[in-house]
Amino acid sequence: MISRKIVLPGDLVSTNPKTAGPGTYVEGNKVYARVLGLLDKTDTGVRIIPLKGRYIPSVGDTVIGIVREVTANGWIVDINSPYIAFLPVLENPAMKPNRKPNDVLDIGDAIIAKVMNIDPKMKVTLTMKDKLCRPIRVGRIVAINPTRVPRVIGKKGSMIKLLKSELDVQIIVGQNGLIWLNGDRRKVSIAEEAIYIIEQEAHTEGLTDRITEFVKKRKVEMGLEKPEEKEVSEDQG
Amino acid sequence: MEEIKLIVDGKRLDGRGFEELRPIKIEAGVLKRADGSCYLEMGKNKVVAAVYGPREVHPKHLEEPDRAIVRYRYSMAPFSVEERKRPGPDRRSIEISKVSREALEPVIMKELFPRSAIDIFVEVLQADAGSRTACLNAASVALVDAGIPMKGIVTSVAVAKVDGVLVLDPMKEEDNYGEADIPFAFLIRNGKIESITLLQMDGRVTAEELRKALELAKKGAMEIYKLQREAIMKKYVKEEEVME
Structure with missing residues (x-):
């Protein structure tokens, strides 16, 4: 990864308004940063990778939400964002005629859903008509800063693939910073710790390698695996 | 009374x-629990600022359909001054909250978050003169720390006239016995002062003196802007070092 500079709101990032990307704004033919973040400047565009901030929903995102209210025609879902979401009865395949909404999902239930529509007044509508979507009855939900989600997924899903293959757990990452983990309890614990490390050290170099090492070490410590290399066993002492 | x-x-x-x-x-x-926060000491002033949001608006009727609302609360702790201050908002702190909010509002990109609220709470733990400027500086750092989109950074400082001369950043004695106290707040973008977002005056100066x-x-x-930048950078410097 190339080294990236930290920019603050108001810093001049480019003088070509055509290159302005996410996290920037244009005024008087100049491009300025509008959030605290890392500068990602290429020949074709400038964008700021934010370091902090809330989750703002966008259409097509997979999110994990908690049911806050049940109404006659759907559920009101908290998606860890400034905007609450609505899941209509028609968008939940588990709804059969003669079943009431509160028999299907009740207050406090967690669900994996997709953002179907957002209207200009930021009314968010969810759907569960997707093979990924399901109510969560087992496993664990981990919350991280939503701006660190891309790092947990990794380039083309590399980080998440690593965790899945090394630990043999189910992982679904919500774009809103909630992550669902399921599998062997001890392995899930390792995955949880690994995710927190990724969150803490996002935007640093060689993170994938360090995570690989960490997962291996923890597996040995938990007695899930025998130390294979001599270096690992020395680290224990 | 003897002239001081x-x-x-x-x-x-x-x-x-x-x-x-x-x-x-x-x-x-x-x-830990705030989205963005800042502790600031300016002379004997000690203030702490917390920013929450964008988040849902409560009560609902305050909501704006096309932009976020900004709420700013300046509050002085009862122990912040020599004589115990009655806790809770009073005439003075309500006014300071209003002018400070108006100093920050044009800088925050409210239109990006319709139907939401950005809450800023600033608590004065120890007061010397110029606590409103200290609070604005702290609030501005906390806003950046919360990752809220802004046009630039707000920096605030006061100038006073004492014994016929203009002095920068007055302390308590100068504020109490001086001839005038003029707090300013500026929008600083890319290291340049772009506009004035707050200007108050208590006392009298000539037009030339005001200039x-x-x-x-x-x-x-x-100078304060540089310190504000440093404070934010310091928090994220570890990440930068590893990258280089």
């Missing part, structure tokens, strides 16, 4: 020059 000399041998009572700021200490990200005061305040604000 505020300037002795060309120096101020605390030994500062006319264009010298009080020592400033800024730390970003001090509160001079503005120049003096600009100089002071640039």
